[in-house]
Amino acid sequence: MSQNLSNDDKNKDKNQDQKDAPLRAEFHSTTPTLEWIISTAGFMLVVAMLGFIAMNAMKGENSPPAITVHAEKISPNGSRFLVQIRVENKGASTAAGLTVEGVLKDGDKEVGTSTVTLDYLPAHSYRTGGLFFDKNPEALSLELRPLGYQAP
Numbered sequence: 001m002s003q004n005l006s007n008d009d010k011n012k013d014k015n016q017d018q019k020d021a022p023l024r025a026e027f028h029s030t031t032p033t034l035e036w037i038i039s040t041a042g043f044m045l046v047v048a049m050l051g052f053i054a055m056n057a058m059k060g061e062n063s064p065p066a067i068t069v070h071a072e073k074i075s076p077n078g079s080r081f082l083v084q085i086r087v088e089n090k091g092a093s094t095a096a097g098l099t100v101e102g103v104l105k106d107g108d109k110e111v112g113t114s115t116v117t118l119d120y121l122p123a124h125s126y127r128t129g130g131l132f133f134d135k136n137p138e139a140l141s142l143e144l145r146p147l148g149y150q151a152p
Contacts, residue, residue, distance in 0.1 A: 062092065062093060063091050063092045063093060064091055064093055065089045065091040065093050065094065065095040065098075065121065065123070065149060066089065066090040066091035067087065067088070067089055067091075067095060067098065067121070067146040067149070068087070068088045068090065069085055069086070069087050069088075069100055069144040069145060069146060070085065070086050070088075070144070071083050071084070071085055071137075071142060071144060072084045072085060072086050072128070074136075074137050074138050077132065079134075080132050080133060080134055081132070081133045081134075081135070081136050081137055082130050082131070082132055083102060083114075083130065083131045083132075083133065083137050083142065084128065084129075084130050085100065085102070085116070085128065085129050085130065085131060085144060086126055086127075086128050087100055087118060087121060087126060087127050087128070087129065087146070088125075088126040089121045089122065089123055089124065089125055089126070090124065091123060091124075092123050092124070093123055093151070094120065094121065094122050094123055094151075094152050095118075095120075095121040095149035095150075096119065096120050096121075096149060096150050096151065096152040097117060097118075097119065097149055097150045098117065098118045098121050098146060098148075098149040099115055099116070099117045099118075099146070099147040099148055099149070100115065100116050100117075100118065100129065100131075100144065100145070100146050100147065101113065101114070101115045101144070101145055101146075101147050102114045102115070102131040102133070102137075102142060102143070102144050103142070103143045103145075104133055104135055104137055104140045104141070104142055105140060105141040105142075105143065106140050106141070107141075111135055111140060112133045112134055112135050112140075114131035114132055114133055115131070115147070116129045116130065116131055120152065121149070131144075
């Protein structure tokens with residue numbers, strides 16, 4: 001008799017599971033389609049970003065910084081003159097502690113020198129700075145050049 005009860009209990013449990021099965025399936029099917037679309041788009045975006053990062057890491061471009069210096073504006077500054085410069089790094093590496101020199105020349109004679117140090121110049125970017133001179137750079141020849149940098 002006790003065996004019959006346990007069989008009956010088992011049958012009740014099976015019947016209950018069968019009744020709950022459609023409810024569980026129905027619950028899972030109520031996830032909105034828009035939610036699936038947005039979550040799939042987010043997943044694809046994350047995978048694409050990880051792929052891009054991995055691809056750039058495998059490339060391993062280690063070309064040195066390619067530094068160019070250009071004068072943008074010359075203006076009086078009190079009793080001196082300010083040459084505003086733009087320093088570009090077109091290379092694939094960063095330059096830290098980059099020193100830029102400006103030399104004023106009257107013919108072959110050097111009549112003024114000024115330097116500026118840029119703390120950090122990332123790859124494929126630019127920074128601006130200024131050089132001060134006692135003589136007017138517009139009346140003389142101005143040479144701008146990078147002197148040196150260190151790897152960060």
